[in-house]
């Protein structure tokens with residue numbers, strides 16, 4: 001699909017035109033006005049916020065549909081109003097299976113700055129995605145050929161390009177998550193990461209079982225034991241500042257499937273567990289974006305990927321593991337597997353890649369979904385500066401974050417009487433004790449943790465997103481890295 005910018009609208013060149021308007025606003029474009037004028041009234045469309053109206057018109061040459069999208073009062077068009085409304089308009093447009101779609105922004109020239117235009121381009125690209133490759137009907141369906149933004153700002157092209165580029169990285173993550181677990185096995189995830197990294201010049205190294213064994217990553221290996229699929233340790237590097245010895249690690253949870261293991265999940269909870277590699281998808285997508293932007297900073301992306309399964313080889317409740325760090329862990333619940341893989345991945349980041357700052361991102365707890373829903377990621381850190389930076393990045397990426405607490409009492413929930421730690425601190429405050437467990441492996445390094453169990457995969461549609469993988473975290477991590485670049 002092609003993304004274009006044009007400063008003028010030729011109606012007959014498109015199958016569908018999305019026309020966002022504010023209340024009381026008229027339309028300068030003559031041809032467009034002729035078509036929409038009869039409908040710009042209280043019986044049809046008043047441009048109230050989040051209202052939509054479709055007009056089927058036929059010019060001399062061919063039929064065209066106009067989707068009027070209401071932005072509400074002009075002085076109240078915030079960033080999110082623009083992205084939600086225009087994104088939803090594009091989503092409606094794409095559902096009509098057109099070849100060519102235009103988004104007409106010339107009427108909004110005084111409120112759409114280049115940052116807003118970037119965000120609009122980003123969500124429009126996201127709105128045109130659906131995971132339909134396994135639908136027989138999608139084989140015959142016409143594919144969207146182009147999406148054109150009609151905008152006459154001088155910097156429109158760069159702004160649209162920036163948004164489009166980001167969307168490509170986000171779409172990588174969405175596709176990885178949407179792919180079912182019978183296909184997206186650990187090896188496949190490593191292959192996809194390799195393809196993505198090669199595309200943008202990111203160095204990548206993938207390690208298999210024997211290397212992981214040699215590293216003594218026994219917590220990670222224990223989780224992988226029940227599966228026939230070989231675990232993989234994926235290490236992606238962008239050394240953008242060779243003059244510096246500082247290295248930032250982005251560590252993503254990569255469970256390609258989480259059945260719960262012997263502490264088995266109920267049927268319904270298992271339904272969405274192909275998405276338990278959402279953190280790793282965010283890291284891979286972010287590395288793709290970083291590879292394109294080439295910021296002056298050293299970043300290493302780390303994913304310890306495997307499946308959490310049941311078999312005669314699986315790990316068991318009551319097992320005591322010795323993690324790569326030397327810390328011992330009592331397994332009190334085999335379904336608290338993510339933190340075990342992250343523990344070793346973080347130790348690897350520090351010991352082997354010399355990371356001095358750690359960001360981990362993971363679909364870690366059901367508790368964070370109960371607390372914050374599908375809207376906010378739960379963030380845990382003891383470092384206020386790191387929190388400020390993540391918050392700033394999230395404001396720019398429009399991916400909401402909420403800080404969750406950590407203190408000694410929450411850390412102490414992970415104390416065991418037979419090992420240094422146990423892998424679950426129980427139900428209450430589950431998101432916080434889980435975060436504290438992961439943090440116990442960050443040694444003295446600045447560390448921040450993003451629990452995206454609610455945001456990585458949605459079961460209810462959003463204005464510009466279909467159900468399924470959201471790509472949450474890709475933009476945020478890329479933004480964060482840019483913020484830290486020299």
Ligand code: BES
Pocket residue numbers: 258260276333335336337338363364365366367369424425426430453454
């Ligand atoms: N992958 C799950 C967390 C999850 C839940 C992700 C819902 C997405 C949606 C994680 O491995 C898990 O099972 N966590 C347990 C921990 C508990 C056993 C301490 C949970 O949250 O129930």
Ligand code: MN
Pocket residue numbers: 258260334335336337338
């Ligand atoms: Mn689990």
Ligand code: ZN
Pocket residue numbers: 255258276335337338363364
């Ligand atoms: Zn899990």
